[in-house]
Amino acid sequence: MTPEQIELVNASLARLRGRLPEVADAFYRGLFTEHPEVRPLFTGDQARLRVKFADELDAIVQAIPDFEGFLGRTRSLGARHAEYRVRAEHYGHVRTALLAALADASGAGGWTAETAAAWRLAYDMTAEAMMLGAAGAPGRAAAPGRPAAG
Numbered sequence: 001m002t003p004e005q006i007e008l009v010n011a012s013l014a015r016l017r018g019r020l021p022e023v024a025d026a027f028y029r030g031l032f033t034e035h036p037e038v039r040p041l042f043t044g045d046q047a048r049l050r051v052k053f054a055d056e057l058d059a060i061v062q063a064i065p066d067f068e069g070f071l072g073r074t075r076s077l078g079a080r081h082a083e084y085r086v087r088a089e090h091y092g093h094v095r096t097a098l099l100a101a102l103a104d105a106s107g108a109g110g111w112t113a114e115t116a117a118a119w120r121l122a123y124d125m126t127a128e129a130m131m132l133g134a135a136g137a138p139g140r141a142a143a144p145g146r147p148a149a150g
């Protein structure tokens with residue numbers, strides 16, 4: 001990602017910050033409607049999911065500029081996700097629901113082609129590193145179609 005793209009993602013998140021609870025609700029509504037099978041992975045109530053959603057966006061945004069720490073932090077995040085029983089295919093489901101919720105909340109003016117491309121890249125980099133971490137998690141291979149062990 002270029003510094004300009006990192007800045008686009010940061011600015012976009014800053015604009016949405018005050019409305020993150022409703023963006024989170026839209027994200028989970030979309031995700032659980034399209035993929036009801038992932039609903040049981042999430043324990044806890046809606047309020048906790050909103051906090052988790054904000055943490056998730058912050059994790060993406062903060063991880064990217066710090067390349068030194070990026071791989072280490074996202075790999076261990078991915079290894080924890082394998083323990084939450086998240087599989088590789090779920091990353092695509094979350095990608096679609098997340099980008100749709102961000103686009104809706106941003107409106108046409110805030111969701112330019114450049115901003116959309118920057119978010120896609122930020123998500124994909126984070127997700128790829130997380131999947132590497134998941135693959136390295138002991139006994140918890142996260143290859144598509146292969147159920148998590150344990």
Ligand code: HEM
Binds near residue numbers: 077
């Ligand atoms: C770029 C992608 C993602 C990021 C940055 C991310 C980030 C996070 C963070 C920061 C947490 C808080 C707990 C922790 O740090 O271990 C979390 C929890 C969780 N995430 Fe993700 N996540 C991502 C993708 C996914 C995907 C694809 C799924 C599968 C549907 C998922 C399911 C979960 C679940 C089930 C929890 C535990 C929630 C609970 O307490 O019930 N995440 N995630």
